[in-house]
Amino acid sequence: MGRVANKVALITGGASGLGKATAIMMAREGAKVAIADRNLDGARAVADEIGKNAIAINLDVTSEQQWIAALDVVDAAFGKLNVMVHSAGVGVMKSVEDISVEEWHFVHNVNLHGPFLGIKHGLPRMKAHAPGSIIIISSVSGIIAGHNMSAYNTSKAGARMLAKTTALHCARRKYNIRCNSVHPTFIDTPMVQSMIYAGGDPALVRQKLESQVPLGVLGEPDDVASCILYLASDESKFVTGAEFVIDGGITAQ
Numbered sequence: 001m002g003r004v005a006n007k008v009a010l011i012t013g014g015a016s017g018l019g020k021a022t023a024i025m026m027a028r029e030g031a032k033v034a035i036a037d038r039n040l041d042g043a044r045a046v047a048d049e050i051g052k053n054a055i056a057i058n059l060d061v062t063s064e065q066q067w068i069a070a071l072d073v074v075d076a077a078f079g080k081l082n083v084m085v086h087s088a089g090v091g092v093m094k095s096v097e098d099i100s101v102e103e104w105h106f107v108h109n110v111n112l113h114g115p116f117l118g119i120k121h122g123l124p125r126m127k128a129h130a131p132g133s134i135i136i137i138s139s140v141s142g143i144i145a146g147h148n149m150s151a152y153n154t155s156k157a158g159a160r161m162l163a164k165t166t167a168l169h170c171a172r173r174k175y176n177i178r179c180n181s182v183h184p185t186f187i188d189t190p191m192v193q194s195m196i197y198a199g200g201d202p203a204l205v206r207q208k209l210e211s212q213v214p215l216g217v218l219g220e221p222d223d224v225a226s227c228i229l230y231l232a233s234d235e236s237k238f239v240t241g242a243e244f245v246i247d248g249g250i251t252a253q
Contacts, residue, residue: 001028001029001030002029002030003029003030003229003233003235004026004029004030004031004083004229004232004233005029005030005031006030007026007030007031007032007082007083007232008031008032008033008034008074008078008079008080008081008082008083008129009023009026009031009032009033009034009081009082009083009084009085009232010033010034010036010057010070010071010074010081010083010084010085010118010122011023011026011033011034011035011036011084011085011087012036012037012059012061012084012085012086012087012088012114012118013036013037013061013086013087013088013089014033014034014035014036014037014043014046014087015035015037015039015041015042015043015045015046016037016039016042016189016190017087017187017189017190017191017221018087018137018184018187018189018221018224018225018228019035019037019085019087019088020035020046020221021221021222021224021225022085022087022224022225022228022229023035023046023050023054024046024049024050024225025222025225025226025228025229026083026225026228026229026232027050027051027053027054029229029233031053031083031232032053032054032078033047033050033053033054033055034054034055034056034057034070034073034074034077034078035047035050035054035055035056035057036056036057036058036059036061036070036088037056037057037058037059037088038058038059038060038061040056040057040058043056043057043058044056055073055074055077055078057070057073057074058070061086061088061110061113061114061115061117061118062109062110062113062114062117063117064117064121067117067118067121067122068121071121071122071125074125075125080125080128080129081122081125081126081129081132082126082129082131082132082133083132083133083134083135083232084118084119084122084126084132084133084134084135085135085137085228085232086114086115086118086134086135086136086137086159087137088110088114089110089111089137089139089191090106090107090110090111091107091149091151091152091191092106092107092151092152093148093149093152094148094149094150094151095147095148095150096150098148099150099151103151104150104151107151107152107155108151108154108155108158110155111152111155111156111158111159112155112158112159112162115136115159115162116162119134119162119166119179122134123170123175123177126175126177127173127175127176127177130175130176130177131176131177131178131234131237132175132176132177132178133177133178133179133180133231133232133233133236134163134166134177134178134179134180135179135180135181135182135228135231135232136159136160136162136163136179136180136181136182137159137181137182137184137224137228138156138157138159138160138163138181138182138183138243139152139156139183139184139185140183140184140185140245140247140250140251141153141156142155142156142157142158142159142160142181142183143157143160143183143243143245143251144250144251156183159181160181160183160243163179163180163181163241163243164179164181164241166179167179167180167240167241167242168241170240171240171241178231178236178237178239178240179240179241180231180236180239180240180241180242180243180244181242181243181244182224182227182228182231182243182244182246183243183244183245183246183247184219184223184224184246184247185212185213185219185246185247185248185250186209186210186212186213186218186219187218187219187220187221187223187224187246188218188219188220188221189221192209192218195209196209206218212250213247213248213249213250214248214249214250214252214253215248215249216248217248219246219247219248223246224246227244227246231244
């Protein structure tokens, strides 16, 4: 217990999936958490589940003004910001030829522009309360490509590089703020469940997904949250600009 005691974390996409699992785990380990999501009711439900050390914030990560307002709320509630976890994400399964321009921009705005805005406006606040840690949830799809995931692949690859350039920037400026990316594969979250139930027989779709993973199963949200907890804690004080792959062996093939 207490691995992130006295730290304040803002977690985007915190109403469900990996963001929710991360918020609950970090609160259990002593952090105060701001659960940011455009699904405010969902964020409030997670905050209520955690208790007094959590607040819910309405945040569309593609809006610069909402980012500034959200960071102001964190300052007013907790007085500082030590950790940012960029978990909000979307996907459209279409090839480079089939995807619309609007869909392309939508995916990139959430998956890449959103973390950029958070980092741009969050760094000035974080460096006043260093040490700090920024974690961007990318994907194995930011490392290996799929024929029908053009926008998702490129947005997640961009997020991977955003983490590295942010890490080097902070090191050069001596901010004592680290930045790393996390790359999961299929994790048993609402997003993956929607894929399973949208593709025909759910049992067969799930089996197909699991067959792509050498370990033969889908990951669990806590598998990813545990890695994020490590990166948020001072245990990882010498880790920056790195990528953490949580994929059951997919990229080892």
